[in-house]
Amino acid sequence: MFKNFDITVDTTKGVKKRANTIITNDSKTIKSSITIIQSGEPVYLTGSTVRLSVKNQDKKTVFQDCTIIDAANGKCEITFDTQVYIVPGLHLEEVMNHFTADKLYVTCKVSNTANKGILDEGPFKSTNxxxxxxxxxxxxxxxxxxxxxxxxxxxxxxxxxxxxxxxxxxxx
Structure with missing residues (x-):
């Protein structure tokens, strides 16, 4: 089971959207369906590598590759394999599209908010x-x-x- 978030990002201008709310305890359950557009038109993704970067509240940046699911319509998705939203606060995201080794464009930023989970009381302690x-x-x-x-x-x-x-x- 995943928490699915639809995100639209533009290469030239910001996209107005409400920030998604994620809980810091969410682990390997966040899935984002991303549509990349340029001036309202889908970006053709065939032959490119798409990667998402997330800058956390603690100033650490997490990078993860996306899976292209519909190249002609600029659609890709990502399921985070790490606990990206571990620090509460605002998290800024950018999508990077690598067309060739030297050709890269980055979309405008979008944001998500991570709220501290109730069960998040530090690292789990194991007793024996x-x-x-x-x-x-x-x-x-x-x-x-x-x-x-x-x-x-x-x-x-x-x-x-x-x-x-x-x-x-x-x-x-």
């Missing part, structure tokens, strides 16, 4: 309680082996050690 639990179990086994080897009952130190281990298990 299994290792911690196994470590505590091994410590308890060591205390029990000591008790058996010394043929002593549970002394105050062993009892204290076992209580500490029990608290550690509860905290996990």
């Amino acid at each position: 309680e299994f290792q911690s639990i196994n470590r505590v179990i091994e410590d308890v086994k060591g205390i029990v082996v000591d008790l058996w080897d010394n043929e002593a009952g549970i002394d105050a130190q062993a009892e204290s050690d076992l209580e500490v281990m029990a608290v550690q298990l509860v905290e996990l």
Whole structure:
């Protein structure tokens, strides 16, 4: 499933459009259908390479190639394979069309707005309680082996050690 956005860009003048709103948590779900025009007419894209550049709020720029889907009508599309809109704020976009190695034109800028997602609380943290639990179990086994080897009952130190281990298990 994708969030589809239709974008029209002009090589010579700005195109009035309302900025799309994207959530910073969106990842690999943003798809843009782009129509490139020049003075209202579609740009012929056969033989060219089309690339989109996105300048984020943190001043980093992401480049990604577009797939031409209808060269005669100036249509291409892009599905971002990275999380482009990770920083909230206004993101400026340009479409670059490479006709040959030395012939390139860039369209006028369009913008999208990225809003901070509710679930975006920084990097995800992974925990591994299994290792911690196994470590505590091994410590308890060591205390029990000591008790058996010394043929002593549970002394105050062993009892204290076992209580500490029990608290550690509860905290996990």
